Amino acid sequence: MGRNVKIKAARGALDMTQKALAEAVGISRQTMNAIEQGDYNPTIKLCRAICKVLGKSLDELFGEEENEHEKQESGKYAG
Amino acid sequence: MGRNVKIKAARGALDMTQKALAEAVGISRQTMNAIEQGDYNPTIKLCRAICKVLGKSLDELFGEEENEHEKQESGKYAG
DNA sequence: AAAATATGTCACATATACTTGACTTATATT
DNA sequence: AATATAAGTCAAGTATATGTGACATATTTT
Numbered sequence: 001m002g003r004n005v006k007i008k009a010a011r012g013a014l015d016m017t018q019k020a021l022a023e024a025v026g027i028s029r030q031t032m033n034a035i036e037q038g039d040y041n042p043t044i045k046l047c048r049a050i051c052k053v054l055g056k057s058l059d060e061l062f063g064e065e066e067n068e069h070e071k072q073e074s075g076k077y078a079g
Numbered sequence: 080m081g082r083n084v085k086i087k088a089a090r091g092a093l094d095m096t097q098k099a100l101a102e103a104v105g106i107s108r109q110t111m112n113a114i115e116q117g118d119y120n121p122t123i124k125l126c127r128a129i130c131k132v133l134g135k136s137l138d139e140l141f142g143e144e145e146n147e148h149e150k151q152e153s154g155k156y157a158g
Numbered sequence: 159a160a161a162a163t164a165t166g167t168c169a170c171a172t173a174t175a176c177t178t179g180a181c182t183t184a185t186a187t188t
Numbered sequence: 189a190a191t192a193t194a195a196g197t198c199a200a201g202t203a204t205a206t207g208t209g210a211c212a213t214a215t216t217t218t
Contacts, residue, residue, distance in 0.1 A: 017164060018164070018165065019165090027206070028206070028207055029164095029165090030166090030207075031205080031206055033167085034166095034205090036165095037167090039167095040204075040205060040206090041123060042123055043122055043123070043174090043205070044120060044126050046205090046206090048142075048144070057138050058136075058137035058138050058141060058142055059136050059137050062123050062127075063127075063136065064127075065127070096193085096195085097194075097195065097196095098195090106176070106177085107176070107177055108194095109176085109178080109179095109196090110175080112197085113175090113176085113196095116196075119175060119176085120174080121176090122175070122205080
């Protein structure tokens, strides 16, 4: 999928650890890590919760996939 | 969850049926219907695909849950 | 350099997003 | 008023998001 660098940056700006963010959002640390790693595809409700904690919009954190070195998407919903 | 009136409106503006939108996005008609009905919580990837087809941003279509007559959320990720 | 904390990853379990097929109720169209 | 298309819903199946525990590797702190 493509690592989510924006979450990591926003989290860093608030000096929060993955664990702290995960707790604030109400999910497990591993899930938070997997999302930053791009290992999966969170639900919109979870994305909204992350945005709220980090004080960012959906577009800022989850808009337009990083297509810098695009790694052959398993493309279920065609782009 | 709360019906997504915005998708319905954007779809209507393009004179698309649920079936047509579902096909354009690459999901089943029933899933599209369930999302508009607020019967579940799509993944961000699917949301992006819907946005792309409808020419709207995540914030426009999926930002901030409708809290007009808020029906006691099952609140997994606290709001 | 040892101890502590943060991050990455794996395997297995559970909840739920999404599919498919079928049926019903609206809303056109003729 | 009959026929067609659109929309809503249900049950049963499959795929995957998320949880939990455990362990490995970075990175920071002492």
